[in-house]
Every structure is written in C-alpha cells, then in structure tokens.
Amino acid sequence: MILSDDQLDRYARHIVLKEIGGEGQKKLLGARVVVIGAGGIGAAAIPYLAAAGIGAMAIIDDDRIELANLQRQPIFGTGDIGALKAETAKRRVAALNPDVAVEAIVARIGADNAPGLIAGADAVIDGSDNFATRLAVSDACTAARVPLVSAAIGQFQAQIGTFRGWTAEAPCYRCYVGDAFDAEDCDTCSELGVLGAMAGLAGCFAALEAVRAITGFGEDQTGRMHIFDGLKPAMRTIRIVKDPACRTCGTAR
Known part of the structure; x- marks a missing residue:
C-alpha cells in the first residue's frame, strides 16, 4: 500500500x-474493527477510530437514539432522536473520513450470530451493557483469535481491558467474570447514573487499545484491567490470570 x-x-x-x-x-x-454498541463507549470510540484511519469498521447496534442518550453520546444530536444509532454513527464516520468503509449492522449480537458478525476483524471493541452479550462476544473472539477490547462504565468508574484467551498464558473475558451472569445481573445507567465524561474516557481508551492491538506500539496490555476512578481521580491496573477451569479457554477443559 x-x-x-x-x-x-x-x-x-x-x-x-x-x-x-x-x-x-x-x-x-x-484493518477491520468491529464496534459492539454505539452507546456511551462506542460513541466516543467510533470517531477516534475513524479519525485514525481504520480502513473498515462495522458498528453493531439495534437501538434508536433517545433524548437521555445525548448526555454521554455526543456523536448524536437532538435532531437525531428516534433514528437508529448504527445508521446515524455510520453517517458521522462517512462525513469524518472517506478512507473508512463503514458498515451499520442493525442487530442484537448474541451467541448465535457473534461468530459471523466478528469474522474477519482485526480487533473488536465491546461496549455492550450486559454480561450475556459480553460473554458471547468473548467466546466468539477467543474462537476466532481476534483481540477483544472490553470497556465498561458505571457512575464514576471505567474499566478497560484487552483479552487474547486463545494464547497459552492470556485470559479471556470469561476468566475475569466467570459464568454466573445474565442480562438481569447488570445495573444500568438509568438506575445508577453515569458521568457523561466517563463514557468518553472509556471509549477513547478503548480506541487507543484497538490501535495498539493493530499496530503493536508500546507495551502489550493483554490480561490487564485498567480501572479509572473519576471521584479521586486515580487509575489502578490489575492483572487477570487465566482460569484453568474456564470453559472457553481453560487448560483443564
């Protein structure tokens, strides 16, 4: 090239x-990056990925824009209320950088369709809002050997980690959270609240890690979970070990 x-x-x-x-x-x-969710995390990650010149991007989201989203999803505007998030985000990317071939996928990702939706990706950013989706994505990424950048937010906290569970020593996301979760186990932003700028921080950090996964700059962050506390503010990093009993990537399967 x-x-x-x-x-x-x-x-x-x-x-x-x-x-x-x-x-x-x-x-x-x-490179091709798949972004799961065009909510608070995706809304920050998507424009920075586009600006970075990611050659192909798929945005997966089946939701429509609501007024309450705008406090933490500045890729959207008041005039976009009622429109599909994935389609609207696609238009924003197209306006930002014509180098990016962007695909809007209006669907809910799950165990049945995750393998097909992430096929051919060089990195996946997961900003979804429930454990059932996150585990399905993690399992698919592990099977396809695609680096997964997982980002989550709540109130004044953000968590960002990179997972390569198919390698001998590295954990997958399931090693981190285990199996005993479903969609009903997640607290939501509507119930607990979230500082809008925390979503931006997490999304930008996730974009940074996707670029790292593709280009290999700096230190490898596989298996490290970065936890940012916006109240202090401070960040700490914990190392996640591979679970030998993990049913996705464990050695004792």
Whole structure:
C-alpha cells in the first residue's frame, strides 16, 4: 500500500510517531474493527477510530437514539432522536473520513450470530451493557483469535481491558467474570447514573487499545484491567490470570 498525498497529510501526526510511522498507518488502513454498541463507549470510540484511519469498521447496534442518550453520546444530536444509532454513527464516520468503509449492522449480537458478525476483524471493541452479550462476544473472539477490547462504565468508574484467551498464558473475558451472569445481573445507567465524561474516557481508551492491538506500539496490555476512578481521580491496573477451569479457554477443559 502506498499512502496518497492526502493521506500523508491527514495522518501526519501518526506518521511522525516513531512507534507508529508510515508502516503502522498502513496497518490501520488495512484493518477491520468491529464496534459492539454505539452507546456511551462506542460513541466516543467510533470517531477516534475513524479519525485514525481504520480502513473498515462495522458498528453493531439495534437501538434508536433517545433524548437521555445525548448526555454521554455526543456523536448524536437532538435532531437525531428516534433514528437508529448504527445508521446515524455510520453517517458521522462517512462525513469524518472517506478512507473508512463503514458498515451499520442493525442487530442484537448474541451467541448465535457473534461468530459471523466478528469474522474477519482485526480487533473488536465491546461496549455492550450486559454480561450475556459480553460473554458471547468473548467466546466468539477467543474462537476466532481476534483481540477483544472490553470497556465498561458505571457512575464514576471505567474499566478497560484487552483479552487474547486463545494464547497459552492470556485470559479471556470469561476468566475475569466467570459464568454466573445474565442480562438481569447488570445495573444500568438509568438506575445508577453515569458521568457523561466517563463514557468518553472509556471509549477513547478503548480506541487507543484497538490501535495498539493493530499496530503493536508500546507495551502489550493483554490480561490487564485498567480501572479509572473519576471521584479521586486515580487509575489502578490489575492483572487477570487465566482460569484453568474456564470453559472457553481453560487448560483443564
């Protein structure tokens, strides 16, 4: 791939970074990222992925935009209320960067369709809002050997981690949360509240980790969960170990 003059100008600030450079930018332009959920996390991750020059992006979401979403989903505006999130996000990406081939998938992802929806991805960002979806996505990513960046928010806290459960030492997301969860176990933003900027922080961090997974810059963050406390503010990092009994990636299966 040869970068055009316009691309050299658009991505100049990436290219001058020795950790990314022209070769790293070419990797981004040749990559496909699947974003699950165009809510608070996706609404922040999507524009930064598009601006970074991710060559192909799939946005999976079956919800419509509501007034209450706008406090933490600034990719949408008041005039978008009632429209489909995935379709609206697709239009925003197209306006931001014509280099990105973006696909809007209006569907709810689950165990039955996750393998097909993530097929061909170089990285997946999961910003969904329940454990049933997250576990289905994790299982599919592990089986397909696709790096999974999982991001979650609640009130004043954000959690971001990268998982490669198919490797010998690395955990999958199921190693982190176990099996005993379904959609009813999740507290929602509508019940507990969330600071809008926390969604932006988590989404941008998730985009950063997807770019890291594609280009390989910096230190590998596989198996590390970064937890940001917006009240203090402070961040701590915990290391997640592979669960030998994990039914998805464990060695004792």
